[in-house]
Amino acid sequence: xxxxxxSDIHSNREALDAVLEVVGERGWDELVLLGDLVGYGPDPVYxxxxxxxxxxxxxxxxxGNHDEAIxxxxxxxxxxxxxxxxxxxxxxxxxxxxxxxxxxxxxxxEGRQYVHASAERPGKWLYIRDVDSAERCLSSSxxxxxxxxxxxxxxxxYALPGRRPICFQPLANVAAPLSAVGRLVVNVxxxxxxxxxxxxxxxxLVDTQRxxxxxxxxxxDYEETARKIADFGLPAWLGTRLKIGR
Amino acid sequence: xxxxxSGAIIDGFELVERLASGGMASLWRANSPQFDFPLVLKVxxxxxxxxxxxILGFEAEELILRRLSGPHVPRFxxxxxxxxxxxxxxxxxxxxxxAQLISxxxxxxxxxARVGSEIAKALAALHRQKxxxxxxxxxxxVLAERGAVLLDFGLARxxxxxxLLGAESSVPMGSAAYIAPEQVLGERGDxxxxxxxxxxILYQLTTGEEPFGRPxxxxxxxxxxxxxxxxxxxxxxxxxxxxxxxxxxxxxxxRSKRYVDAAHVLSDLRNPDQVVVTGHLSRSKGIWATILxxxxxxxxxxxxxxxxxxxxxxxxxxxxxAVDLANGNDPLAQEVLGETARVLGSREDSWLACVTVxxxxxxxxxxxxxxxxxxxxxxxLVALKDWSRPLHLPEDRISYHVLEAVSPADxxxxxxxxxxxxxxxxxxxxxxxxxxHLGSVSTKVVAQAxxxxxxxxxxxxxxxxxxxxxxxxxxxxSPLVRxxxxx
Numbered sequence: 001x002x003x004x005x006x007s008d009i010h011s012n013r014e015a016l017d018a019v020l021e022v023v024g025e026r027g028w029d030e031l032v033l034l035g036d037l038v039g040y041g042p043d044p045v046y047x048x049x050x051x052x053x054x055x056x057x058x059x060x061x062x063x064g065n066h067d068e069a070i071x072x073x074x075x076x077x078x079x080x081x082x083x084x085x086x087x088x089x090x091x092x093x094x095x096x097x098x099x100x101x102x103x104x105x106x107x108x109x110e111g112r113q114y115v116h117a118s119a120e121r122p123g124k125w126l127y128i129r130d131v132d133s134a135e136r137c138l139s140s141s142x143x144x145x146x147x148x149x150x151x152x153x154x155x156x157x158y159a160l161p162g163r164r165p166i167c168f169q170p171l172a173n174v175a176a177p178l179s180a181v182g183r184l185v186v187n188v189x190x191x192x193x194x195x196x197x198x199x200x201x202x203x204x205l206v207d208t209q210r211x212x213x214x215x216x217x218x219x220x221d222y223e224e225t226a227r228k229i230a231d232f233g234l235p236a237w238l239g240t241r242l243k244i245g246r
Numbered sequence: 247x248x249x250x251x252s253g254a255i256i257d258g259f260e261l262v263e264r265l266a267s268g269g270m271a272s273l274w275r276a277n278s279p280q281f282d283f284p285l286v287l288k289v290x291x292x293x294x295x296x297x298x299x300x301i302l303g304f305e306a307e308e309l310i311l312r313r314l315s316g317p318h319v320p321r322f323x324x325x326x327x328x329x330x331x332x333x334x335x336x337x338x339x340x341x342x343x344x345a346q347l348i349s350x351x352x353x354x355x356x357x358x359a360r361v362g363s364e365i366a367k368a369l370a371a372l373h374r375q376k377x378x379x380x381x382x383x384x385x386x387x388v389l390a391e392r393g394a395v396l397l398d399f400g401l402a403r404x405x406x407x408x409x410l411l412g413a414e415s416s417v418p419m420g421s422a423a424y425i426a427p428e429q430v431l432g433e434r435g436d437x438x439x440x441x442x443x444x445x446x447i448l449y450q451l452t453t454g455e456e457p458f459g460r461p462x463x464x465x466x467x468x469x470x471x472x473x474x475x476x477x478x479x480x481x482x483x484x485x486x487x488x489x490x491x492x493x494x495x496x497x498x499x500x501r502s503k504r505y506v507d508a509a510h511v512l513s514d515l516r517n518p519d520q521v522v523v524t525g526h527l528s529r530s531k532g533i534w535a536t537i538l539x540x541x542x543x544x545x546x547x548x549x550x551x552x553x554x555x556x557x558x559x560x561x562x563x564x565x566x567x568a569v570d571l572a573n574g575n576d577p578l579a580q581e582v583l584g585e586t587a588r589v590l591g592s593r594e595d596s597w598l599a600c601v602t603v604x605x606x607x608x609x610x611x612x613x614x615x616x617x618x619x620x621x622x623x624x625x626x627l628v629a630l631k632d633w634s635r636p637l638h639l640p641e642d643r644i645s646y647h648v649l650e651a652v653s654p655a656d657x658x659x660x661x662x663x664x665x666x667x668x669x670x671x672x673x674x675x676x677x678x679x680x681x682x683h684l685g686s687v688s689t690k691v692v693a694q695a696x697x698x699x700x701x702x703x704x705x706x707x708x709x710x711x712x713x714x715x716x717x718x719x720x721x722x723x724s725p726l727v728r729x730x731x732x733x
Contacts, residue, residue: 153579156408158408160298166408166410166412171406177309177407181302181328182410
């Protein structure tokens with residue numbers, strides 16, 4: 001089975017289109033959107049409508065903290081995110097907001113749990129940035145594999161029997177094994193705002209026959225996205241960070 | 247735990263005969279109608295409540311072996327999942343175990359050099375595939391007809407895979423007799439660690455003794471960070487100095503002084519006259535320094551130096567430059583020199599083999615001695631050294647070779663392959679009628695080399711030559727002719 005997992009699209013139309021083109025070429029049996037469809041970027045309507053269309057075609061989609069903040073008018077965001085969130089709300093219709101509001105915070109499919117941030121209290125949006133938080137995430141989940149996003153940095157935590165998890169930085173476009181003996185937390189990076197120093201959009205492809213997961217990096221026209229961010233008067237940093245991948 | 251008997255069938259593999267094995271897995275000769283070569287099945291001992299590292303080692307070996315290819319590893323055939331019957335099926339490699347050979351040590355120097363270069367060649371092939379063995383020992387090397395074959399990747403590390411074994415291991419992983427000092431400190435992943443183990447094997451082959459014994463404790467293994475073994479020539483005075491120098495350089499604790507490339511060890515073992523003999527291990531620093539050292543608390547990590555990896559990636563380790571000095575140190579030879587300096591500049595520990603070819607008419611032709619009594623060979627050697635002088639390379643970074651051959655291209659290609667050269671630099675002359683007819687040296691080298699090749703031309707002369715040929719030939723034909731004559 002081929003599974004394509006996309007997280008943190010953040011209203012980035014150019015990145016989303018580039019990534020979906022790759023997903024279309026490779027084909028998928030399960031497609032998962034790990035939340036934060038909106039926020040930060042200049043194309044929230046396109047992001048929500050594309051996601052809704054994919055869900056109609058059988059894709060899974062979970063809620064992210066930006067989706068929640070925008071749908072329920074909640075706080076708790078950084079200043080740039082808050083400015084972008086209120087700008088986003090003005091663009092979305094009630095149908096769009098309704099779609100975001102109805103998203104579940106967690107989904108499970110055949111031993112794989114999908115959450116935006118962590119399986120540990122999914123609605124609390126805890127960051128998995130180290131071995132301890134990965135361990136807590138796994139102990140909160142019954143699934144063998146937990147897939148998440150939220151940090152915008154791809155990472156794989158291997159929890160092996162009787163040992164503390166190992167953090168592994170997956171290489172771009174090189175398959176990493178889904179260990180047969182351990183449990184894993186896989187952070188699939190970000191489509192719309194990578195922060196690992198590589199501005200190319202990131203998605204994860206899982207091959208369940210080969211027991212592998214690959215972080216596929218897709219270059220896209222971030223100059224165009226940044227131009228739109230500037231044109232709409234959104235904070236300049238939101239455009240700059242796309243160009244440097246931070 | 248499941249026990250198997252001869253005749254049992256696992257996933258279509260019939261177990262034939264149990265072989266001797268270590269404590270982690272049982273080994274079986276096996277057959278399968280699907281494969282027409284002899285097989286081995288490795289079945290890990292998985293006791294409930296047993297050592298988890300057995301499972302992790304099994305998984306790591308399966309992941310790595312299935313990614314490896316080439317003559318120096320057993321061919322991976324299949325594996326069984328941990329949820330059913332875990333096993334790895336691979337090719338059975340026929341040959342002499344190095345363990346058997348080493349029991350006859352000490353062996354003559356030329357035999358040690360031959361065996362050592364086979365192992366170095368296998369390590370070079372392994373390291374090129376981004377894998378470090380980390381448990382190189384006589385039991386894990388088979389000397390087969392096709393060369394040395396490395397076995398047992400249960401402790402190995404692939405640079406692009408997570409290190410399932412590495413995390414939190416308080417016990418150093420490896421074999422006490424051969425483990426590298428940085429491995430004792432928990433570092434897993436430096437190809438230089440395998441070269442340390444190779445040094446220990448060469449030491450044992452020449453002296454008949456293991457350099458560090460087989461310490462059973464962590465402290466015992468750590469001794470090798472502070473105490474150099476007795477130099478091989480102290481144990482066996484007949485060992486040539488060049489071989490001792492190679493062994494001791496493999497066994498340097500500080501990796502900035504150790505070989506970083508298996509290819510370099512291979513080249514030194516094959517060209518003893520190129521080895522620079524410097525004396526004992528650099529750790530022998532005199533009695534006062536040793537006494538002072540006892541009172542100073544040293545950082546063990548600083549003793550083993552930096553990993554070799556960044557250096558390995560900076561550029562080719564061995565560069566071959568083929569320079570034609572038949573017309574003296576002409577402008578093309580100087581251009582080749584400039585390019586050589588640029589390629590060498592990418593890596594500070596790269597090593598240059600300067601090659602010039604003396605053409606002979608037939609194989610075995612003896613070279614004429616000119617009137618002054620010096621052979622053409624010596625003249626070329628002197629010219630080659632003079633040509634390379636502006637590079638200012640220390641003698642341990644450069645070697646000179648005047649090859650006598652009917653075909654210069656074949657001589658260059660043979661040398662490059664034999665010595666695992668990483669980059670070839672060769673000059674190309676402007677086209678001439680003879681070259682068009684016979685094909686040029688550089689064309690053949692470019693077409694057949696196993697590594698990157700830089701072809702150096704003189705731009706100005708090329709342009710003039712083109713102008714000249716266009717003057718003489720109809721314009722429509724000349725591009726075609728030029729294409730054939732590309733050097």
